[in-house]
Amino acid sequence: MSSAPNHSDPSSDHEPLLDVRGLRVSYQSSRGPVEAVGGVDLRVGRGEFVGVVGESGCGKSTLLFAVAQLLSPPAAITDGSVEFKGQNLVRLTEKQLNALRWRDYSVVMQSAMNALNPVTTIAAQFKDAILAHDRRSAEQIRARSVEVLQLVGIDPVHLGSYPHQLSGGMRQRAMIAMALLFTPDLVIMDEPTSALDVVAQRSLMVQIKELQQLLGFAVVFVTHDMSLVSHFSDRLLVMYAGQVVEAGPTRQVFDAPAHPYSRGLLDAFPSIHGPRVPLTGIPGSPPDLAEPPPGCRFAPRCPVVEEACHRVAPALYPVGGVLSRCLLDAPDRRTPATPVEATS
């Protein structure tokens, strides 16, 4: 069942570039169907940088793959829509998708060493990518390849290099260059910095932000490293057990996280400034999505859990400028608990 137009993701007023509503993804496992993404809404405006944050198993990568229409069996989209520039990607055929891929949106994968072909040169891979989506002459291909490499700060002489001849940071930047070949409107990135060291990570993020401001594309950035994305994103979505548990402007989510999981996550980052305080992290582990708990999925680990939380599945409630999936933030909180049926 598709959700009512109750956008759980506040965004800018004008027509969003990407509008994901009620997206559900399930996959078959030997223990029955597992819902990896359970009804996610995501809106991205033009030129916006949206961070999707969560730990392993929260469904963020699955969400990303679903949005990019890259899921393969046994995983499949079971509900919801992905509106991109007015078209619902879920209902398009492969041919129609191909017309959009790389030109209107592109994807940067997690590990460049896995995504780049080790036996061909960078130039050959760029050429492949270009020719797969458009007719260009050899001249134009070369010119464009040089241009994108310069954009990311790689000396064009490396066009003739093989991936293993480049350092980790350079490979990752080459991936980003490849994603920008057609200057798409949306670039989806799946943890592009996780294989890099902290200094290279910082430098890559700065680069991405600069490029974004220069070329005006929107970014959906999936990561487990909340603090990394904090300086660069306009809005942040926090995912847990397949659901969005908090969404809002980045500064707001950081300065005043509403959901206990976001709070716990932020608290789990030891700081290098300020006094040294003992931290506790979040005890326990995420629920088994083959048998998710009734009620709130974070209840078993929540430090402020109440009795109703085990029974009632919370929806996303607006609180202080963000949306939070927590019963304690429900608008009728002050009245005695009447179980509210979740609508999304």
Next chain:
Amino acid sequence: MRKHRSNGFWPALRGNRKAMTGAVILLVFTLVAAFPGLFTSVRDPNALLSPPSLQPSGAHWLGTTSLGQDIYAQLVYGTRQSLIIAVVAGAFATVLSVLIGVSAAYLGGVFDDLLSMLTNVMLVIPAFPLIIILSKYAGKGSLTVMLAVLVATGWSYGANQLRAQALSLRNRDFLESARVRGERRGYIIVFEVLPTMTSLIVANFLGAALYSVLSAAGLQFLGLGDPNSSSWGTMLYWSQNQQALLTGSPLWSLAPGLCVALLGAAFALINYAFDEIGNPALRPVRTNARTRVKTVKKRGQRVQRAESQ
């Protein structure tokens, strides 16, 4: 967390129809080999007891040979030798493969170079001509010789595979952990490395057994075995010698041929279960039809088989 040994041997075997079929066939053959007396009343299959070249009948289920032996009885008694060859040659070949392959990977350096060279040479030499030559010159007819020849030509393929896998395991942290713990090298190879390779080793054994069955039958067919022993291969030899296909006793050739093929197939089928144990990615997702997921259909696409509960 629920405790389910989903990578156990028995569940994999039970869940896999191909492997179960193979296992059942093997079980039947094993019983026949162990207790031939249960399957036929004839005590000495080579004795010339009956009238020659009879057609199948109630008294002789597959007829008789041109010399007057009951074909079915020969088949039953021949099972034992064929099975012994398969298992013994297969086992010894596997042991050699493991020793050479894993040692080469783990010792590295000069040892690896030497052992690999040996393996590669043996691989490159065409096996069957080699077998024929070795059998001819090593002493025709002896079972021991045949086993030795089969082992000598059957170990190299497995050694290469096992070496490759052992190499990929070499830098796994649990091995380094064992080293740092202070374990001796021999202990590490036998108790830390090999247990993680069991599925590949068993698969090797099944492959070697298959290879031995077929090669032994081939050798015996060519007359390089002991023509007086009872085995399927010898039956093939004699039936060909006596022109069974042309003289109206086709079963004399077909029956042992079929048995060889069946036994070989049994080993190959069981191998499927081990592929799955070794590589969980190959396991088919076994779902309950009731809970199959209903997916969103694409424009212009046929509706997916949606059986939702």
Next chain:
Amino acid sequence: MTEGLTHQEASRPAAPLPIPPLLETVELTRHFKVGAGLSRRMLHAVDGVNLVINRQEIVALVGESGSGKSTVARLLAQVHRPTSGEIRYQGRSLAALRGRRAQLAYRSDVPMVFQDPFSSLNPAYPVAHGILRGLKLHRPELGRAERQAEAERVVEAVGLSPATEILARYPHELSGGQRQRIGFAQALAYRPKLILADEPVSMLDVSIRIGLLNVMAELREREGVSFLYITHDIASARYVSDRLLVMYGGHVVESGPTEDVLAGPKHPYTQLLLSAVPDPRAPLEVDAAAAKSEPPVVIDPGPGCRFRERCPFAVERCFAETPLLRELGPAHTAACHVAVADEVPTAAV
């Protein structure tokens, strides 16, 4: 292990004997051959490292990949032999260890915990296997029942329960965090003096890391164990360590009490590292030039500071002469020609 007295020391009046540090390295160096066959090029993974670890202390060794920090751990774990230099444990050189028993005794005192929870336990056995084997090797005086009891004790000590049930599980039945705790339990079973922890939390989710870091701090308090905590994450190093060493290109470039080093980093590389750590509460600062380059692959280097290509303060001397660690504050050393001692504010940006 009692300290032997030399004749001279014995004849002096009874001054308190200086207790040698638990573990100390002297000009520890390790080179690896690179290139095929007859190549004579050497990768200088670790060069002239002098470090000291005392009892009941957590020392963090911080650096990027390629800095040599993991090699240092492996040298201390005797996975590699030093190319030159010495490792002294409780005053005695490791090279002098003779015989299997002495070797085992050292390994028992100084075990290692690995980074990858997905490959650090043998998948073919239940998780008790590593612990029980370790006990058998290093504490042979225990009988079977005692070994089992001890295994349960250490599993509880790292916060896993019920111990008996956990010990019977296979690695794939435990989560990443639980597996790492088993790794610590394995080390703890030896009653070690020093645990070498090579990036033990890098592959775990953020919310689980703290739990394990707390286990380390607790083990230091309750069981008196020291740790060498190797990591690239300076924030977690700060959280858990008493002293901090920063490595770059095979050298130790800064060393001192954690709070001092973080409050006043002397070496430009340490300053760069600190500025690169994302802290949502701090404003964004970026040094574009230094940030763009990569850590070096140190093959056949000549003299000179290995950070010179990326250093915003490099002067001519930095290209000619390799800086040595010099004391710039109380117990706070840095290997830099331009860094200044504590009285004067540093030239840091």
